[in-house]
Amino acid sequence: MRLYLCSAGSEPALQEELPGSRVLAPGVVADAAGAAADPVFARQVLPDAREVQAASVRLLAEAAYGLVEATIDRATGPFLIHDLAPADSGPGLPSRARGVARELRALLAARRKRASRRERPLEDVARPAGAANFGQAWLLVQLLALSADRLLVSAAAPQPLRRGGFDLAPWPRGDAPVAVDRAPPSRAYQKLEEAFFWVGAEPRQGERSVDLGASPGGWTATLLKRGAQVIAVDRAPLEPPLARDARVTTVIGNAFTYQPARAVDWMVSDVVCEPPRSLDLAQRWLAAGLCRNLIVTVKFKGRTGYRILEGVPDRLAAAGAGFVRVKQLAHNKNEVTILARR
Numbered sequence: 049m050r051l052y053l054c055s056a057g058s059e060p061a062l063q064e065e066l067p068g069s070r071v072l073a074p075g076v077v078a079d080a081a082g083a084a085a086d087p088v089f090a091r092q093v094l095p096d097a098r099e100v101q102a103a104s105v106r107l108l109a110e111a112a113y114g115l116v117e118a119t120i121d122r123a124t125g126p127f128l129i130h131d132l133a134p135a136d137s138g139p140g141l142p143s144r145a146r147g148v149a150r151e152l153r154a155l156l157a158a159r160r161k162r163a164s165r166r167e168r169p170l171e172d173v174a175r176p177a178g179a180a181n182f183g184q185a186w187l188l189v190q191l192l193a194l195s196a197d198r199l200l201v202s203a204a205a206p207q208p209l210r211r212g213g214f215d216l217a218p219w220p221r222g223d224a225p226v227a228v229d230r231a232p233p234s235r236a237y238q239k240l241e242e243a244f245f246w247v248g249a250e251p252r253q254g255e256r257s258v259d260l261g262a263s264p265g266g267w268t269a270t271l272l273k274r275g276a277q278v279i280a281v282d283r284a285p286l287e288p289p290l291a292r293d294a295r296v297t298t299v300i301g302n303a304f305t306y307q308p309a310r311a312v313d314w315m316v317s318d319v320v321c322e323p324p325r326s327l328d329l330a331q332r333w334l335a336a337g338l339c340r341n342l343i344v345t346v347k348f349k350g351r352t353g354y355r356i357l358e359g360v361p362d363r364l365a366a367a368g369a370g371f372v373r374v375k376q377l378a379h380n381k382n383e384v385t386i387l388a389r390r
């Protein structure tokens with residue numbers, strides 16, 4: 049059984065992408081077909097998940113150990129252990145999963161000492177650059193507590209996807225660890241911080257970027273934080289401190305007609321508009337070679353109209369993207385994010 053994890057409330061959208069799948073718990077969708085796919089509405093996958101049942105944490109850990117021991121022993125690279133619970137569950141199940149993970153580590157340390165040393169802490173993938181090291185040489189062990197006595201266990205290496213990236217994410221639930229920042233004028237910055245993890249890169253000192261729909265300036269602040277230069281395009285002005293920053297060029301105008309004089313390193317867009325306009329915008333920038341990296345949010349009214357996303361990765365790959373994924377990020381509400389690199 050292949051499990052997919054999504055935001056609470058996005059199960060119907062994910063099921064539309066995975067015909068025949070069923071909802072096991074909030075944010076957990078099971079697909080018997082088990083084919084590798086990169087659904088927009090899933091941020092994490094548990095390949096070949098197997099269920100164990102036992103009455104105590106210790107017995108659950110023993111059963112999990114039985115399932116993962118040979119895989120961990122056979123592997124030669126680093127591994128991560130994620131303890132998980134369904135979306136929006138109270139404190140009981142996350143604590144149960146944590147307890148099982150703790151016991152599993154103790155069993156590995158006692159019985160497979162050398163292999164257990166290959167476990168990496170989550171801090172190793174807590175920055176986009178570190179997360180970008182996560183690949184086929186790694187192993188991801190996932191423990192999902194469905195109830196006090198039912199646990200789903202998966203141990204698998206990430207598999208490369210057709211359009212770039214891997215089917216598994218290195219962060220628990222696929223939720224990249226976005227740090228809280230009180231400086232930006234809006235909380236929208238969280239979406240861009242999370243997107244950098246998914247593209248596996250972030251702007252470097254002095255790189256040139258265009259921020260479309262920049263006001264009041266959350267994304268611009270996030271770009272500046274990394275030392276990038278920003279052309280901020282919006283009909284509305286940026287918050288004054290950002291507008292005064294010497295690295296910011298403000299363009300009061302239409303995001304859809306703006307074009308930089310020469311190609312930039314990053315184009316990011318958080319413009320509120322109908323989905324086809326965002327998709328066309330992304331395609332146009334990629335096809336014209338106007339940016340190396342692109343992050344564009346696509347906003348929906350309510351939870352419908354997602355069909356328009358079908359075939360978008362192929363379309364953007366045809367426009368020149370070597371890496372392209374479309375994902376509902378943890379900080380996206382009624383929106384998804386296009387992540388692309390030429």
Ligand SMILES: C[S@@+](CC[C@H](N)C(=O)[O-])C[C@H]1O[C@@H](n2cnc3c(N)ncnc32)[C@H](O)[C@@H]1O
Pocket residue numbers: 233234236237260261262263264265266267268281282283284301302303304318319320321
């Ligand atoms: C969700 S807000 C962007 C928030 C911003 N990313 C931040 O972090 O603070 C969307 C912005 O898109 C701008 N916008 C919508 N249509 C636009 C257009 N055609 N041209 C320029 N800006 C537009 C709006 O003025 C608004 O400031």
